[in-house]
Amino acid sequence: MGPKDKNHDKSACTASMNAIKDALYVLNGKWKLPLILSLQEKPLRFNEIQKSLGEITPKILSKELKELELNEFVIRKVFHTTPVTVTYELTEYSGTLDSVINELREWGMQHRERLVKNRRKETLLADTEA
Numbered sequence: 001m002g003p004k005d006k007n008h009d010k011s012a013c014t015a016s017m018n019a020i021k022d023a024l025y026v027l028n029g030k031w032k033l034p035l036i037l038s039l040q041e042k043p044l045r046f047n048e049i050q051k052s053l054g055e056i057t058p059k060i061l062s063k064e065l066k067e068l069e070l071n072e073f074v075i076r077k078v079f080h081t082t083p084v085t086v087t088y089e090l091t092e093y094s095g096t097l098d099s100v101i102n103e104l105r106e107w108g109m110q111h112r113e114r115l116v117k118n119r120r121k122e123t124l125l126a127d128t129e130a
Contacts, residue, residue: 026071031056031064036094043089
């Protein structure tokens with residue numbers, strides 16, 4: 001492998017790392033992906049989203065929705081009813097996250113199973129040593 005190949009590997013690694021940093025920057029925090037999941041079935045109003053997410057504060061939800069809107073994952077629609085109705089819905093572009101969400105779900109279930117299994121083993125060992 002010549003020096004040129006090492007530079008290519010380093011630039012590919014840097015590009016890969018930058019791409020992951022960009023993705024994490026856009027989807028950072030514990031609420032972005034759950035918020036997207038909450039909107040997968042249908043458009044929802046602010047209070048409906050908050051209720052579906054549970055512990056999120058209105059201030060944080062508002063911030064997260066604005067960021068998702070800026071990154072073209074969510075559309076805010078205002079209906080001039082009395083009182084005014086505002087809904088949030090996913091964009092077509094948000095569908096590009098489907099495989100990411102599915103992979104995270106699968107990994108999360110496997111990880112939880114692993115931790116539970118290992119904790120059971122630790123408990124059994126502790127019980128037999130006592």
